[in-house]
Amino acid sequence: MKSGGYVANAVQTEKALSYIEICFIWIPIVLCAAIAALTYFYKLDGIRGEMTEALEARRCEPVSE
16 A cells, blocks of 8 residues: 555545555455355365265275285
8 A cells, every 4th residue: 555655644645545445445346256256166066976975985995004
């Protein structure tokens, strides 16, 4: 925020206010949208059966030392 002209305990310039808005409103919105998109396309429920079968198969294997 320093690069935007932010000065603590002072009246902020228009540029500083814009940087504050970007840092505290727009960046979090973009990150939340990206996380939502990744969560939507990550089909963990679809591969859960395969994962369970693989884990059960590993449990049944003899332990080699």
